Amino acid sequence: MKFAKQLETEAEDIPSEWRPYLIQYKALKKLISKIAAEIERRGLSAALLRECLKQGTDYKTGFRIKYYFTGEPPNVRPCIQFDYPRNESGLPDLLKKLTAHHHDENDTQDIGNNVNARPKLQYQKTENDTDFFTLSSKDLNTPRRKSETTDMMKQLVDLTLNKSNNGHSPPDSDEEEEEEDHDDHHHDDHALTQLQEGEEGEQDNTTHHVSEMKHLVIELEREDEFFYALTTELEQAVELQKSTTHKFEEDVRELEYRMVAVSSPQHESDMYAWRSIFSLYMDAQIFRGKAERDRTMRSVEQSRSQLAWFSQQLSQQKLLNKFKTKASRDAFRQFQALNTELLTLKHYQLLNQTAVTKILKKHDKRSGLTASKSFPTFLRTSKLGDIRLADILCASVLTRLASVIPQPDDYLCPVCLAVAWRPIRLVCGHVFCVRCLIKGQKKHVKDCPLCRHPGAVEQASALNLDIPMQNLLKTYFPKEIKQKKKDNEREQAIEDVQAMTGRKYTEEQLMRMNDSQKCIIM
Structure with a gap:
């Protein structure tokens, strides 16, 4: 399919008010002649x-x-x-x-x-x-x-x-x-x-x-006629993107305020539902990879595919049914609309970028000049420079909305990989739960297990308790803290039995005792 026809076909997915701001590929081709x-x-x-x-x-x-x-x-x-x-x-x-x-x-x-x-x-x-x-x-x-x-x-x-x-x-x-x-x-x-x-x-x-x-x-x-027409269309596209960006950022701020209210600890059920949704959203990597080795922006097709996968997972896990308030359901619909709008803007930018690239190549082929190399360089030094608005808005969504609800992965103890209840902050800045720190001191561990800071574990005491972080964990992770306390009590009970009887349990026995499933024989 020729690009002019492809552009007309894909333009149908763009909102009607945006279509006049697409690069007029056919008109520019006539000027090249x-x-x-x-x-x-x-x-x-x-x-x-x-x-x-x-x-x-x-x-x-x-x-x-x-x-x-x-x-x-x-x-x-x-x-x-x-x-x-x-x-x-x-x-x-x-x-x-x-x-x-x-x-x-x-x-x-x-x-x-x-x-x-x-x-x-x-x-x-x-x-x-x-x-x-x-x-x-x-x-x-x-x-x-x-x-x-x-x-x-x-x-x-x-x-x-x-x-x-x-x-x-x-x-x-x-x-x-x-x-x-x-x-x-x-x-x-x-x-x-x-x-x-x-x-x-x-x-x-x-x-x-x-x-x-x-x-x-x-x-x-x-x-001049050709490049005047091209730069005029680019200027109009930039103005559209600026107005769209301004409105988008206002919608993100509005949604942020709404989510702070609907996902507060006073609505514990909705808070955990939102946390699961955002955990799934981050795993979907709709617009950008989250792995350390892959932070690249996704293509339009990849973003569309991952957004569909995200919606499918929501239905399979029935996360939306866990909302108890109408405000949460309305906020989620707005969140979905923002993602769709961001995907549309990404598609719109791709169509314009592709049209500019192809029309410059056609210009070079017919004229023998090198506009495809020199013109983009010229644009980067002007107000029409290559601004990646879709990337910027994606970062805005991730930083503003995903940070509204604290995720447990950000507060895990690096030893037991559970929420660091009773968090002890060492002199080097690393945080461990009090249970793992006590076990380390009993084993005569002196240095920080992460950065090897000399004497960090050995010198730790109750004075190193991070009270602000403890209050945050108590507010946003009540279920995780309850489970952590239960695990600590069970582990302490096992240690007491071993101390009284003198019997040492193997790692395999301890794993079986920690298994919550009932014995299939007894």
Whole structure:
């Protein structure tokens, strides 16, 4: 399926109010055809420009052709820059022909009606050893015929290309045209004076070759229409994303306030239901991986698949049935809507990014230029830079909502892997439950088991009890603490029996005693 048709099909999944802000791929394709036609009419060709731009800088001769962008969106100016040594005589002579007014001797008509008038480079300005010219796009609809400017533009490119690759001649274009223009004599004379002054008095110095270079920049006016349309659409897309982001963040803050209320310890049943839901949500890794080795953002297809898996697991585990209040059910519907909206925004961004990439590649193929490389670089330095809003909003959901309800995994003792009830914080900062710490001291463990801080376990006492953390555990993990107390009492009872009877139980026996299942025989 062609991308234009694919874009139309996938746009149906985007909200109707967003569709006008998708990149208009078909309209841009039509503008590319105009660019290709203009380049041919200029006496160039896609093959010729592609060959030129492939050549690296020849540091022996200094000749080089570069394609780049300037200006501020949406007024972007695509330019071709010719770099050449000051002492190069061929190029200024050629420029003199390109910029000089030329009429036939029998010319008695106005220049606008003179069929023998030929177009030329329009001088703009000179800054920092750089002469700026424009190829006028006026009178492009005049009949095409043999044009001296066409031949001289070929010579300009050929001169640079041949110097840079030691005589290899690129292919020529067969397209020819005549154009008409009316320029100021003063500007043309000033341009030639700048070129000639740059040659006079210049010494041959190969050590500082860069300082001997001059630059000629030609702005491609006809390309302006294409890049103006493209950057205008990108600006509109950015504005849509900004407004959507603002609304999304407000919805996240509103949901955060609602969840704080519905999942408070006063609603213990709903609190545990929400905790299970968010634990499952984190395991689903809908938008981003949570493993240390995989923190990458998921693709649209992966996110859609994982979101479906998350919904399926909720139904299988019947977690939504555990909600006791209507407020919790309403909050969950809002949570699901935010995830769907985030997935839609991610899809919208993908469609626009793909459209821009493909249209630039098509532009390069038809024109021979390198916009697919230089234009994204130009955008990154502008206000239309690559901002990953979907990634930012995903992080907002994870940090704001997932942190509302404390998860037991964040408060586990690293030894027994249960909630660290009666948490003892060592001098190194690591936290252990009091039971595991006492067992470690009985076994004469001195250093921290995690970071090997000297004497951390040996020096621990009741003064190391983390009271704020203990209060938090008591508030948010009443069931886990109850189970932890039960396990501690059972373990203490076993130790007392061993102390009174002198009998030592094996690890296997202790595991059987800790098994909550009844004996299948007795």
